[in-house]
Amino acid sequence: MLHVKNLTAAIGDKQILKGLDLDVGDGEVHAIMGPNGSGKSTFAHALAGRDGYEIAGEATLDGADLLDMEPEERAAAGVFMGFQYPVEIPGVNNMYFLRTALNSVRKARGETEVGARNFLQIAHEAMELVDMNEDFLNRAVNAGFSGGEKKRNEILQMAVMQPRLAILDETDSGLDIDALRVIAGGVNALRGPDRSMIVITHYQRLLDYIKPDFVHVLVGGRIVESGDYTLALHLEDHGYADFVNTDLNDAPERPLTGAPS
Amino acid sequence: MSETMREIEELTDAAYEFGFSTDLDTDVAPPGLDEDIVRLISAKKDEPEWLLDWRLQAFAAWKTMDEPDWAKLDIAPIDYEAISYWAAPKKKPVLESMDEVDPEIREMFDKLGIPLHEQKMLSNVAVDAIVDSVSVTTTFKETLAEAGVIFCSFSEAVQDHPDLVREHLGSVVPVRDNFFAALNSAVFSDGSFCYIPKGVRCPMELSTYFRINSQNTGQFERTLIVAEDDSHVSYLEGCTAPQRDENQLHAAVVELVAKDRAEIKYSTVQNWYPGDENGLGGIYNFVTKRGRAHTDAKISWTQVETGSAITWKYPSVILQGDRSVGEFYSVALSSKRQQADTGTKMIHIGADTTSSIISKGISAGHGQNTYRGLVKVMRSADNARNYTQCDSLLLGKDCGAHTVPYIEVKNPGAQIEHEASTSTVGEDQLYYCRQRGMTEEDAMSMIVNGFCREVFNELPMEFAVEAQRLLSVSLEGSVG
Numbered sequence: 003m004l005h006v007k008n009l010t011a012a013i014g015d016k017q018i019l020k021g022l023d024l025d026v027g028d029g030e031v032h033a034i035m036g037p038n039g040s041g042k043s044t045f046a047h048a049l050a051g052r053d054g055y056e057i058a059g060e061a062t063l064d065g066a067d068l069l070d071m072e073p074e075e076r077a078a079a080g081v082f083m084g085f086q087y088p089v090e091i092p093g094v095n096n097m098y099f100l101r102t103a104l105n106s107v108r109k110a111r112g113e114t115e116v117g118a119r120n121f122l123q124i125a126h127e128a129m130e131l132v133d134m135n136e137d138f139l140n141r142a143v144n145a146g147f148s149g150g151e152k153k154r155n156e157i158l159q160m161a162v163m164q165p166r167l168a169i170l171d172e173t174d175s176g177l178d179i180d181a182l183r184v185i186a187g188g189v190n191a192l193r194g195p196d197r198s199m200i201v202i203t204h205y206q207r208l209l210d211y212i213k214p215d216f217v218h219v220l221v222g223g224r225i226v227e228s229g230d231y232t233l234a235l236h237l238e239d240h241g242y243a244d245f246v247n248t249d250l251n252d253a254p255e256r257p258l259t260g261a262p263s
Numbered sequence: 264m265s266e267t268m269r270e271i272e273e274l275t276d277a278a279y280e281f282g283f284s285t286d287l288d289t290d291v292a293p294p295g296l297d298e299d300i301v302r303l304i305s306a307k308k309d310e311p312e313w314l315l316d317w318r319l320q321a322f323a324a325w326k327t328m329d330e331p332d333w334a335k336l337d338i339a340p341i342d343y344e345a346i347s348y349w350a351a352p353k354k355k356p357v358l359e360s361m362d363e364v365d366p367e368i369r370e371m372f373d374k375l376g377i378p379l380h381e382q383k384m385l386s387n388v389a390v391d392a393i394v395d396s397v398s399v400t401t402t403f404k405e406t407l408a409e410a411g412v413i414f415c416s417f418s419e420a421v422q423d424h425p426d427l428v429r430e431h432l433g434s435v436v437p438v439r440d441n442f443f444a445a446l447n448s449a450v451f452s453d454g455s456f457c458y459i460p461k462g463v464r465c466p467m468e469l470s471t472y473f474r475i476n477s478q479n480t481g482q483f484e485r486t487l488i489v490a491e492d493d494s495h496v497s498y499l500e501g502c503t504a505p506q507r508d509e510n511q512l513h514a515a516v517v518e519l520v521a522k523d524r525a526e527i528k529y530s531t532v533q534n535w536y537p538g539d540e541n542g543l544g545g546i547y548n549f550v551t552k553r554g555r556a557h558t559d560a561k562i563s564w565t566q567v568e569t570g571s572a573i574t575w576k577y578p579s580v581i582l583q584g585d586r587s588v589g590e591f592y593s594v595a596l597s598s599k600r601q602q603a604d605t606g607t608k609m610i611h612i613g614a615d616t617t618s619s620i621i622s623k624g625i626s627a628g629h630g631q632n633t634y635r636g637l638v639k640v641m642r643s644a645d646n647a648r649n650y651t652q653c654d655s656l657l658l659g660k661d662c663g664a665h666t667v668p669y670i671e672v673k674n675p676g677a678q679i680e681h682e683a684s685t686s687t688v689g690e691d692q693l694y695y696c697r698q699r700g701m702t703e704e705d706a707m708s709m710i711v712n713g714f715c716r717e718v719f720n721e722l723p724m725e726f727a728v729e730a731q732r733l734l735s736v737s738l739e740g741s742v743g
Contacts, residue, residue: 050698053690077700089695093713102709103699110700142713159699 003028003198004049004167009059010223011041011048018044020223021059026167029195033209033234034202036220037242042202043086045220046171049200050083051076063167077103078110080166084156084173090144096155097139100125100162107163128161131188150181157188168192169200174208186211206238221245292349298322300348301449307349308418308452311425321438321448328442334575334604335633335665339510341547346512348450348483410466412496413458417485420456427458431489435518435555435581443514443549443575447483451516454484459494459525468723470499486517490525490560497528499726510538510572512547519554519562523584526561527554530722531578532730535570540628542600545572552576558584558613565721567730568595568603569737577635579608582616582644589618592718594730596737597630597662606636606667611644611677620651623715626662627738633665640677647674653683656714658707658738708735 004026011019018041026032036042048057051073061068063079071079091099104124105115116124125139132154144152153173160168170189174182189212193199201212209217209231217234219227219242226245227233292303301322305315330341407414413424420428438448455471471486490496513535521527529552538545548571554562564578574597580589591607609618624632632655640647655664666683688710696706712719712731719727 052694073694073697074700074702077698081698083698085695085698089689089691091692091695091710091713093716094709099696099699099709102701102705103696106702106705107700142716163699 003064004200005060005062006049007060009045009048009057009061011044011055011057013055018055018223019048022220022223022225024218024225026198026200029193029198030216031193031199031201031212031214033212033214033217034200034220034225035204035206035217035234035237035242037246038204040220041223042220043171046083046169046200046202049076049167049169050081074106074110077163078107082160082163082165082168084153084160084168084170086172086175088144088147088152088156090142090147092142092145094143095139096141096143097121097125099143100139100159103159104162124162125158128158131161131191132157133184134158149176150178153177153181153185154188157185157192161188161192165197167198167200169202171202172204173201174203174205182208183211206234209234219245291347294347295344296322296346296348296450304349304450304452308421310421313429314421317433317438318449321445322450324439325442325445325449328439328445330442331575334635335631335667336573336575336602336604338547338573338602341510341512343446349452406466407469411460411463412465413456414469415456417451417454417456417487420487424456424458427489428456428487431487431518431520432485433518435520435553436516436551441551444516444551447485447514447516447551451483451485454486454515456486457488457496457498459488459490459496461491462493463491464494465496468497468499470501482511482513482515484515486515487520488518488527488529489520490522490527492523492525494522495526497530497723499530499532499723501532501534501726501729510545510547511536512549513571514549515551517550517552517578519552521554521556521560521562521587523557524559525557526563528563529554529565529578530726531564531566531568532722532726532733533566533568533570533574534733536572537570537599537601538572540599542572542629545601546570547573548576549573550576552578553581553608554579554589555581555583556587556589559586560584561588561590563588563590563592563721564607565590565592565718566594566605567715567718567722567733568593568605569733571603572601574601574603574605576605577608577637579610579637580618581610581612582618582647583612584616585613586615586617587613588616590721591618591620591622591636592721593622594625594715594718594734595623595632595634596625596627596734597632598627598658598737600629602631604633604635606634608637609639609649611638611640611647611649611674614643614645614647616644616647618647618649620649620653621717622651622653623718624653624655624664624666625658625711625714626655626664627658629661631663631665633667635667635669637669637671638679639669640672640674640679642673644674645676647677649677649679651679651681653681654714655683655685656711657685657687658711708738711738 006022006024009019009022022045034042048055049061049068057069066079068076101121108115134154144155147155173185201214214231217229217231218225292300301318305318436444438445457469459465488498519527519529535546535548556562562580568574578591582589589609595603595605597603606622607620620636622634624634626632634653638649653666657664664685668681670679672679688707692710693703693706697703712734719730722730
């Protein structure tokens with residue numbers, strides 16, 4: 003469904019992504035791991051359409067050219083991004099925000115908008131997934147939320163939006179182990195044959211709960227290694243040292259299991 | 264220019280929706296102001312001697328006064344001799360029912376979306392509609408009369424309830440209060456009068472719609488609301504004007520009297536024509552609004568100001584009685600070349616008096632928005648408390664936001680808090696909303712409405728919806 007080829011991204015003179023290739027099939031969950039500054043978040047924003055980058059290369063979703071679309075058009079095409087730092091919008095009711103978001107993409111797709119009563123049902127089902135109570139809907143979007151609440155709110159939004167492709171940018175950062183479990187539970191419940199996910203993380207820990215089909219190592223703006231879940235375990239033991247400032251051919255021996263995508 | 268900046272400019276560049284003018288046959292006095300005009304106005308309205316004397320007194324005072332120049336407003340000189348001080352639709356309406364209202368006026372009000380017709384009865388709004396200077400019709404008079412509430416045009420009140428008018432007129436805003444109040448007192452043409460008897464809770468929202476229609480006329484209305492002991496009333500005024508290239512003067516006075524334990528809630532949605540993006544045309548809005556709160560009384564001002572080229576307006580509360588409460592909630596939007604200098608005055612006289620001020624200023628385009636507020640605690644006001652919050656939102660780089668709080672405290676037991684913030688709509692907020700599928704325009708409108716939430720929450724439900732819509736329209740580019 004997602005096809006990325008030779009994707010580059012720069013801010014001014016600074017080249018961040020240097021030719022990234024990735025293919026994600028229907029229903030697959032891909033983990034992208036890498037050290038700080040390797041370009042993980044930039045990759046996520048490049049797919050979601052944030053302003054300020056010079057982008058080149060290819061990125062298509064179900065054959066449609068993402069790079070040619072505005073962020074809201076990408077959302078309508080089915081791209082959802084779970085933000086590392088969810089943004090606060092004071093005074094805007096969370097429920098109103100969610101419903102406006104859902105109806106915006108439905109409208110863009112030529113579908114009928116969801117009325118207040120039906121929406122409430124959708125919201126309640128989504129809230130159960132991430133263990134949230136009613137008053138959560140009546141607070142302003144992320145305003146005064148704890149770190150864990152903000153991340154849960156992202157997954158709640160994902161559950162409401164039912165995206166084709168979910169990109170979760172460091173959804174595990176700043177979470178204690180209980181919150182991590184809740185969020186991973188929500189994400190797992192949303193896995194399905196028509197939905198693919200890209201899970202970006204520093205740590206293997208999250209992947210204990212969200213088992214990826216594939217793991218990729220992003221270093222210096224390129225994917226330098228791909229494998230299955232065991233690659234994450236290897237990184238946990240050895241860190242990224244093997245891949246940083248090292249020619250891949252010189253990398254130490256390690257058991258190669260599972261096929262790269 | 265970044266994309267967002269460009270978007271903001273487009274958004275704030277919306278055309279004025281109510282810019283039509285209606286072809287009414289109008290009775291207009293020649294331009295200029297002297298004692299004869301004051302006498303003419305009084306005679307046209309068949310006023311008693313005392314009221315003419317009061318007007319002449321005000322006129323004499325006005326002649327000795329100068330326009331205030333302390334506000335942060337850049338105003339082209341106003342030629343008071345070029346203005347006509349009396350304009351009335353010629354068919355002087357003496358109306359028994361809605362069906363008798365001039366169809367052209369009704370059509371105009373329909374365009375404005377004003378609830379004059381029968382079906383709007385469900386919305387439970389009583390309306391006094393004022394075109395140019397004359398009150399055209401007042402709806403729901405009977406329902407109100409059953410409750411003992413008097414709600415009529417100012418002219419009718421002068422004829423039917425002269426004692427009430429005489430007792431309270433000028434009791435809160437005296438004729439020499441300021442230049443514009445003096446002018447209004449001399450030449451006011453009509454307005455609304457409202458009287459809530461002892462212990463009565465007004466059964467419906469009362470509402471006045473003001474409309475300036477004629478060219479080269481000033482509009483000078485006078486509103487007087489008297490709430491007797493233990494009574495309660497909620498009042499809304501809305502304003503629009505046609506689109507014209509020359510500036511039009513609007514100088515109104517509103518006086519509120521809340522007797523012991525009474526409560527008056529006064530809400531304004533002001534959408535006078537703001538002028539075009541080059542600053543051509545638009546209403547000059549100089550308004551004096553003040554209430555006097557007696558013991559345990561409460562006066563609450565809520566205003567949403569999106570119109571006028573110039574806004575000079577400081578709805579105030581004199582907290583005279585012990586434990587009286589004053590509130591001011593304001594959203595003021597200045598875009599295009601609009602200038603607003605607005606705020607409030609809270610004068611604490613009684614003991615244990617409380618006031619709160621929530622001001623939200625939005626500046627866009629080349630708009631200039633100034634909050635100017637006075638919190639004054641007199642020696643007698645033991646344990647007075649004030650909380651003030653002034654938030655400014657800047658959209659774009661050519662606009663300005665200014666905050667000028669004055670705090671005068673003569674009683675050491677007072678507690679005064681002042682908070683202020685200035686922010687802008689963040690690129691990250693817009694991006695976040697757009698990633699969730701909203702267009703940039705919808706996102707902007709949502710974020711700005713969120714900024715105003717605390718004030719909108721104070722408006723009666725149907726007017727909160729209208730205010731939100733108005734704000735969105737004022738910020739919208741696609742319409743224009």
